[in-house]
Amino acid sequence: MKSNAESPIFLGLDRRTFLRLSGLSTSLLATGTLVSLLTACGAVPQNQAVIETTVEATANFAADVEFRLRAVEDSVAILPGKATEAWRFEGELVSGDKQSLATVPDSYLGPILRVQQGQKVRIRFENELAEASIVHWHGFVIADNMDGHPRHAIAGGEEYLYEFTVKNRAGTYWFHPHAHGRTGPQVYRGMAGLLLVSDPEEAALDLPSGAYDMPLVLQDRLFDDENQFRYFVDEAQESGGMSGMAGHNMGNMDAMMAQMMGQRGDRILVNGQIDAALAVEARAYRLRLVNGSNSRIYKLAWSDNSPLTAIAIGGGLLAAPMTKPYIILAPGERIDLWTDFSAYEVGSELRLQSLEFASMEMGDMMMDNDEILPSGAPFDIMTIRIEATATEEAAPLPQRLAEIEQLDPREAVNTDAPYQVELYMDEMVWKLNGRTFELEEVASDERFQLNGLYIWEFVNLPGRGMMADFMAHPMHIHGVQFQVLSRQIDPQYEEPWQTLAGGIIDEGWHDTVLVAPGERVQVIMRFTEPGLFLYHCHILEHEDGGMMRNFVVEA
Numbered sequence: 001m002k003s004n005a006e007s008p009i010f011l012g013l014d015r016r017t018f019l020r021l022s023g024l025s026t027s028l029l030a031t032g033t034l035v036s037l038l039t040a041c042g043a044v045p046q047n048q049a050v051i052e053t054t055v056e057a058t059a060n061f062a063a064d065v066e067f068r069l070r071a072v073e074d075s076v077a078i079l080p081g082k083a084t085e086a087w088r089f090e091g092e093l094v095s096g097d098k099q100s101l102a103t104v105p106d107s108y109l110g111p112i113l114r115v116q117q118g119q120k121v122r123i124r125f126e127n128e129l130a131e132a133s134i135v136h137w138h139g140f141v142i143a144d145n146m147d148g149h150p151r152h153a154i155a156g157g158e159e160y161l162y163e164f165t166v167k168n169r170a171g172t173y174w175f176h177p178h179a180h181g182r183t184g185p186q187v188y189r190g191m192a193g194l195l196l197v198s199d200p201e202e203a204a205l206d207l208p209s210g211a212y213d214m215p216l217v218l219q220d221r222l223f224d225d226e227n228q229f230r231y232f233v234d235e236a237q238e239s240g241g242m243s244g245m246a247g248h249n250m251g252n253m254d255a256m257m258a259q260m261m262g263q264r265g266d267r268i269l270v271n272g273q274i275d276a277a278l279a280v281e282a283r284a285y286r287l288r289l290v291n292g293s294n295s296r297i298y299k300l301a302w303s304d305n306s307p308l309t310a311i312a313i314g315g316g317l318l319a320a321p322m323t324k325p326y327i328i329l330a331p332g333e334r335i336d337l338w339t340d341f342s343a344y345e346v347g348s349e350l351r352l353q354s355l356e357f358a359s360m361e362m363g364d365m366m367m368d369n370d371e372i373l374p375s376g377a378p379f380d381i382m383t384i385r386i387e388a389t390a391t392e393e394a395a396p397l398p399q400r401l402a403e404i405e406q407l408d409p410r411e412a413v414n415t416d417a418p419y420q421v422e423l424y425m426d427e428m429v430w431k432l433n434g435r436t437f438e439l440e441e442v443a444s445d446e447r448f449q450l451n452g453l454y455i456w457e458f459v460n461l462p463g464r465g466m467m468a469d470f471m472a473h474p475m476h477i478h479g480v481q482f483q484v485l486s487r488q489i490d491p492q493y494e495e496p497w498q499t500l501a502g503g504i505i506d507e508g509w510h511d512t513v514l515v516a517p518g519e520r521v522q523v524i525m526r527f528t529e530p531g532l533f534l535y536h537c538h539i540l541e542h543e544d545g546g547m548m549r550n551f552v553v554e555a
């Protein structure tokens with residue numbers, strides 16, 4: 001099996017400190033002595049494992065809805081002037097209800113697929129890119145060979161057939177590529193789409209629907225002078241690879257910073273649009289916010305300081321609506337807001353913003369390319385114009401939304417010894433328990449029993465690696481939805497933590513949880529799908545660099 005390329009990533013330090021700690025000097029950098037340290041830096045695996053897959057539809061799988069999903073190279077108008085080259089999902093409804101597929105107009109984003117709990121879904125994925133890819137249905141409880149594991153990645157020109165029954169609760173899920181080492185660049189170039197699930201419990205609530213149910217995908221991008229996406233790791237590769245870095249030091253420093261802290265941009269896009277504006281009626285809406293950014297954390301707030309009302313999170317409807325002054329949305333996470341614009345005058349405007357927070361990434365401003373908007377910096381996300389009175393009154397917000405079974409930690413298999421996952425950097429690479437990703441490797445402590453209830457504890461504390469604790473990591477577990485049991489913050493991190501704490505929603509079901517610097521976060525879950533699944537950081541450059549591992553659920 002091919003070994004994962006390890007990427008040197010370092011963080012939380014300005015350039016000078018990094019050079020000192022790593023025993024380098026700027027003169028060494030200039031002469032290219034850094035080369036040997038960085039030989040593996042850009043060595044993105046080009047070949048995924050070849051696995052035989054069936055592309056023949058299963059005869060006795062009577063699909064209720066069938067889609068064709070192509071990964072294509074395309075160009076889209078984003079900025080004035082030249083079009084931007086993008087990679088995108090092009091969707092087509094093959095059979096089933098016409099409401100099952102919608103496209104996002106004038107966007108690189110893929111289709112919005114609407115499915116119902118219990119439906120049988122068939123999706124034929126056709127990879128027309130020049131590199132391997134595979135599709136992961138983020139948040140879905142699904143068979144392991146349908147989950148889009150990188151071992152199932154297919155080369156350009158090949159197909160992968162997905163057939164599954166929707167098991168998830170009503171909610172906002174999404175899909176994106178998951179080829180190892182290439183998730184970051186593929187998502188960044190545009191590959192992402194939405195997967196919205198409905199169920200009878202949700203239907204009974206009479207929540208805003210149709211035009212009043214609005215998915216909003218939040219992403220940041222950096223553009224060059226020709227209106228093209230800038231992705232630093234690929235740029236370093238294209239300019240002769242990181243091993244030939246003499247003469248490309250600054251470019252490669254950008255790439256190293258991106259690997260260390262995640263690729264960020266300076267433009268905020270909503271549904272693929274810059275300077276997004278949404279015209280609404282003075283009534284209630286369901287706004288489904290998806291953080292589809294490679295690494296940016298949003299601290300969502302309204303410009304008039306109105307509180308936000310959350311009705312659903314990644315794993316679907318909350319038990320009851322929750323009101324927060326602001327809400328933290330980490331990469332991979334979703335939040336559904338119930339927002340009533342009827343209190344606003346027709347003709348008025350409101351902005352959705354991201355507020356300032358302590359990012360802990362102290363090197364950011366000094367090390368990042370200065371075009372980049374640093375993590376934790378405040379910015380506007382979009383403008384909402386209240387353009388008209390309501391054509392139809394919205395039903396009032398129900399005070400109870402869903403039944404949520406609380407998992408009991410006393411009933412867990414490992415109540416007294418949770419599986420600990422330590423998040424830290426070691427030998428310049430972000431790791432999980434000191435290990436990086438191997439395509440099919442599973443360690444002895446990464447094995448769990450089917451239908452077993454388990455507690456995992458993510459630990460983001462100093463003392464393990466040289467730089468263990470400078471970044472918040474959104475940790476994602478595949479094939480399962482979990483509940484957050486507890487958070488424990490180290491006292492020395494209390495102050496920065498307080499800039500996030502008021503906006504964290506731990507209630508309900510999750511597939512991704514943000515683990516802040518100085519934190520221990522315990523989650524509990526029951527594994528109901530046997531097989532090989534992933535858990536990883538959803539900062540896509542961390543994931544691509546190896547901050548990802550397999551675990552096995554054994555029948």
Ligand SMILES: [Cu+2]
Pocket residue numbers: 430471472473474537538539542543547
């Ligand atoms: Cu991470």
